Amino acid sequence: MDRIDLVYRVLDEQLVDVDGRRCGRVDDLEFEGDIGDPPRLHAILSGSGTWHRRLPRPLRAFGERIFGVGVSGRDVIHVPWTQVDDISSVVRLKVKARELGLGQGDERNAMLVGKLPKS
């Protein structure tokens, strides 16, 4: 496809890695480019740390406290646009989630859940 509606077809979509594991959502998009130049889509941002910026202005400070402040590598992960393989009902990535720093929440909690009996 040569044209894509970024808000309709990319923003808020499910991210899935090369193994088919769900690993977050497209919570925001990052563009690069100088003033006057056409902006280029640079990266997908994933993580609750982006949410406060999308809330209505009066709620942003509150949102920061609840959802996180946007610390790169912690509550916001940069996924370079070049790592996107396909866009259908999900945004499919070319590599494993771990290589991009995605799905850390599941990794942290896997240790806790691992202590439960095998089902």
Added chain:
Amino acid sequence: MKKIFQVALGIIAAIGGFVDIGELVFNTQAGADFRYQLLWAVPVGVLGIIVFAEMTGRVAAVSGRPVFDVVRMRMGLNVGLVTLVASLLINLITLAAEVGGAALVLQLLFDVNVSTLILLSVMALVVIVYFVPFGGIERIFGYLGCALLVYVAAAVHLKPDWHQVGRGLVPSWHPSALYAYFLVGVIGAALVPYEVYFYSSGAIEERWTLRDLNLNRANAFLGFALGGILSIALIVVSGEVFFGPHIQPGYLGTTALGAQHAYGEVGLLLALLGMLFAVGGAAVECAFSGAYTLAQFAGWEWGKYRRPHDAPRFTLAWLTFFALAFVVVETGVDPVLLTEYAVIFSVVALPLTYLPVLLIARDRTFMGDHANGLVGNGLGWLYFAILLVVSLAAIPLTLITAAGSH
């Protein structure tokens, strides 16, 4: 042949899984207060859930998207967050009501301290959900919930005035706030959103594809419709047994009395067994529905088909919901009262999840040739209008009638 068998089993499970504590409470009270005059509300609610569930099942089979994926994607973060928070709170109240209801039914059977039974109920449900595969859970609760069919038999056995019953199925209006409140309640008890979230996520769990679309329709149409007959039977039995003596059924025990009146001890035991598994099954659907909702919104890995440590946050989510429900019920709040609030608030929040599903189901960009046709769109928008009216009326009516008290 195997396919027909599979469909039949799915329908049986859907019948047994249709009734939950909402119907047990609202339908019994509606029959006691208005005899058969609210019967027509059941088909309205049942057709609504058929329309909603069929759309979500179709969206899941065609696009691989369950409900809260659709909500987040189509409505964006802000509306999505409001819908998420509302859904989770309502889910928690509903789950607490179902768990409390299960404990009350066990108490009627065994006369043990209710606090102990609440703990046992939660533990039993957690163990079953943790160790039994998805299909097995549906079957256990669905088949055993069919014991509630004793109410269908009782409705016939009590020889109601069938002419009056027939008239009750024709929409009528009574200028009474209480009538309007129960109208909202009976429709709301049939159109519970958690059942739809569970159904849609179940379609992904069971890997439905385009070939499963007909199965989807059979499950939705027949399963819910036949489940609706159970709902109608509850109103008829209640109308026959409680309306004349002006009995106000504020307890699950009173609902069970209806079946006992027709068939004695056997009727009582079947009613209590059916209630236990219907309500237990609903509790499982609720807990999972909450976990699906959270995981799908946030983009976490989810699914009963994954081992617990492959979807750790999803697993912790449903365990946490059960724990929170346990805490709520142990405060001693009346499960029947919780049920009334759960149904009413569900009705208020329903348009928030219904609209995004309708918008996607009719969108050819996502659905291709399987988008809503003329009939689908007509019914879809008609029900959106109905849900909007019911949603706006619910809270004022609850306040005016003091939650249906007299």
Added chain:
Amino acid sequence: MADDLARGRTKTTFVRVHGAELSAQAEHEAEKLNDDPVSPELRGPIKAAVKLASDIGGAIDDLRVSPQDRQQARQDEAKLHHWAAEAGTLAETL
């Protein structure tokens, strides 16, 4: 419930548990009637209603204590019918 008990068509545990709920409700209603302030002309009917609630609770408790006694259950059923009719009449006069 009393009728089913007299005819041996119910379970003892059910009568004990559900009976406890109903008897507690009767007592609760009696307390509410007793505690709420009323105008002088209503005092007579309210007193009658409180007595009714108390009698009803008592009869239900009899059922719970001796669920095997069918004759007692039959007698309590007749009494409860009578009191239900009285309560209906009382409600209509208010």
